[in-house]
Amino acid sequence: MNKLVVMxxxxxxxxxxxxxxxxxxxxxxxxxxxxxxxxxxSALQNMFKLGTYLSKQNKTLPMYYMNRDGFTLLVVGFTGKKAMDFKLKYIEAFNAMENQIRNYGGFQIPNNMSEALQLAANQAKEMEEMRPKALFAEAVQTSKTDILVGQLAKILKQNGIDIGANRLFKWLRENGYLIKQQGMNFNTPTQKAMDFKLFRIKENTIVHSDGHTTINKTPKVTGIGQVFFVNKFLRNRNQQIEG
Known part of the structure; x- marks a missing residue:
């Protein structure tokens, strides 16, 4: 289980x-x-890359590498407590590897003393810049407080992502985390999002003036979900900048 995720x-x-x-x-x-x-x-093809491995019989056979999103889509149908435990371990492994890549520049290897000194200086600067986000992630992951989607939008803004509550709801629907079909389940978490414990549903019973009752379902983002979405938006922003 030590090498679930690699760079x-x-x-x-x-x-x-x-x-x-x-x-x-x-x-x-x-x-x-x-x-x-x-x-x-075909839009999923950039999540999976064909590679090869050497079998025990010394045969070169095909395999696929996949990023976090590809993994999420692939295993969403895997069920059972044991499967859920493995999914959570993968999420932790992806977070750890991505943080390591961000903090240490993808394991750059210096060729001489001058490059080594410059790399050390760059890493120290990057670690200092990442410190508020790292503290945020550690605090959230251990927190039992669920927040509203609007509050998540504010956290994203604090991390440099220009998005409001309405645009975030739309993004969550378009990317398969909230149900987009109109009806009683509109804007409630999809099964994929619930499987990965990104949301919880808060239900409120409303008694109307004519005596009938309805149940209002409000999605709330869990601690795991807060870290997941902040990391995802930061990663997407960095990829756009680099591109």
């Missing part, structure tokens, strides 16, 4: 081989699931 091309990834081993699946079935997903939706 490849300056990105935190896991492999289809590791997923199969961890979740007790046949590797060929995991590969089939990935290929079915990418065939149905």
């Amino acid at each position: 490849k091309d300056q990105q935190a990834v896991t492999s289809s081989l590791q997923v199969a081993e961890t979740f007790g699946k046949r590797h060929k079935n995991v590969i089939r699931s990935i290929e079915n997903m990418t065939a149905q939706n």
Whole structure:
């Protein structure tokens, strides 16, 4: 369980081989699931990259590398307590690897003393800049306080992401975290979001003047969800800047 997530091309990834081993699946079935997903939706292809590995029989066989989003989509259907425990361990591993990459510049290797000194200075500066966010993440992950989506938007603004509550709701719907179909479940968490413990639902019973009652469902972002979305928006922003 120590190498669930590794760094490849300056990105935190896991492999289809590791997923199969961890979740007790046949590797060929995991590969089939990935290929079915990418065939149905070409937009998913940037989440999975084809690679190879050497089998025990010294044969070169195909495997896939996947980023956090690819992993999330792949394992969303894996059920059971044991599967949930593994999913949470993967989330922790992705967070740890991504923080390490951000803080230490992707494990750059200096070629001489001058580069080593410059790298050390850059890392010290980056660690100092990241300190408020790191403290925020540590505090939130251990907190039992759930917050409203509007409050999450304020936290994102504090972290340099220009987004308001309405735009955040829209983004959460468009990216599959909240239900977008109009109806009684509109704006409530999807099964994927609930499986990863990103939200909890607060229910309030409303008694109307004519005596009938309705139940109002409000999505609240968990501590895990707060760290997940802040990291995701920061990662997307950094990728846009680098691009």
